[in-house]
Amino acid sequence: MEKYGAGSIVVSDYDPNWPILFSQERTRIEQALGAFALAVEHIGSTAVPGLPSKPIIDLLVGVPSLEEARQRCIKPLEAFGYIYMPQYASWIPDELFFRKGPPGPWTHHLHVMEPSHPRWDARLVFRDYLRAHPDVARAYADIKRALATSSKDNIEAYRTGKDVFVAETTAKARVWRALAEDQ
Template identity: 35%
Template sequence: MTTVEIVGGPEALEITLHDYDPRWPDVFVEHRNRIREALAPSVVEIEHIGSTSVPGLAAKPIVDIVVAVDDITAEEDYLEPLIAVGYELRVREPGHRLVRTPARDVHVHLYERGAAAIDEYLLLRDHLRRDADDCALYERTKRSLLTRRWDDMNDYADAKTDVITAVKERARAARTE
């Protein structure tokens, strides 16, 4: 049985999409530097992921970052330093932790180095950056989901799964061409 701890419980929120903001990469760089400094001397991999990492794509104004750490179970090595520089723990589950800013405008996903989830995030990001048709499809899907009320961000994310899976299948196929 998989145990997922959502710190603070489900949160009702209004999901809005914003046109692409060219400041999002700068927000990523600011947080990448903060994370790198907090976790020094450990060498961690830090990548900008999610819709805010795709130029031109409308997105929720939340910058998503993925960080690869050596041992996800050694929370003292990364969680305590991140909390000390202002992030808050939101999700703890096997193989994954999520911390975020108090303003909820930056989400930092932590995985163990080599985790398949990291490759999946990067596969989607890189494909959407290259493929205008799939990028447009993904944006249309997100816009259509805005017509519904979401009691929790996780439910909204789950509703995009079929489209994301199809896009990633095309991305894998494009790699072999």
Template identity: 35%
Template structure:
């Protein structure tokens, strides 16, 4: 669906680059319950504006070690219509962290939940789900991804974005296998 107005063209990181300790924890069965609490908070705040709310990222994959940060995907009809969702998410207790073309990120003040807002139909939303579902259903890819993360977390990173970027090729390979397999 075309946007009603132009989107932002730059990346705005509210608060600038943050250096944080990267720690992987073994899978915690409490993560789905934490996600469920935030899903309800988001749905109450946004109502039908939230076309989709999904648990994504490593904490959404049973058995996978992860940084203890719950990632949530929310899709909206028009990412540029921030008046439809951003103030509501801020009022629900989230803080704006990133505003960039096609993507907004809000998070909890404790920085333990990241809410990724994308537009309905954005390929990145489908990719998040493709990757999550592949890791859930293919133990060999899940184990390979976890080994990669454990090796990378031992290195010194300027910020979490640099760590995330270092995983790009591995993630792309797993998504490609999922696409070739038809799911």
């Protein structure tokens, strides 16, 4: 069982400072990586206004080459307080994963990947769909709060407990976006 770094999993009410914290961190990442960072996106629940979340800012950084990112990104990001977590490669392949903050509670999660990877699009369309559908975001909040209570400090159970909802919502989000693009 993978334990949550801060003890019990807590889903906090939405904090309007989360977008500000993202913006500040995006600036730091852009300084650290320069033009190698093709895009820096705010993802996860803290990127959806009104959605309760674990108070961790999730960032998605697009790079032209993951292989090159292994050589060019780890040291500059570590200089900004990020800890590279290579052990996560089995759970989230084809990306580099970093955490920032004391050894729990973590304040930031950073995902580095190529924008051509299917997970890039999935994360963005899921976020955008929740932003546009507050009723779906509320349903997601209910699931997250129930999982936080039942999972206690088992972060793997918390993550996998959301899988079906995320997969189904992402599929709906792709249809929603395709319909919007056709108009």
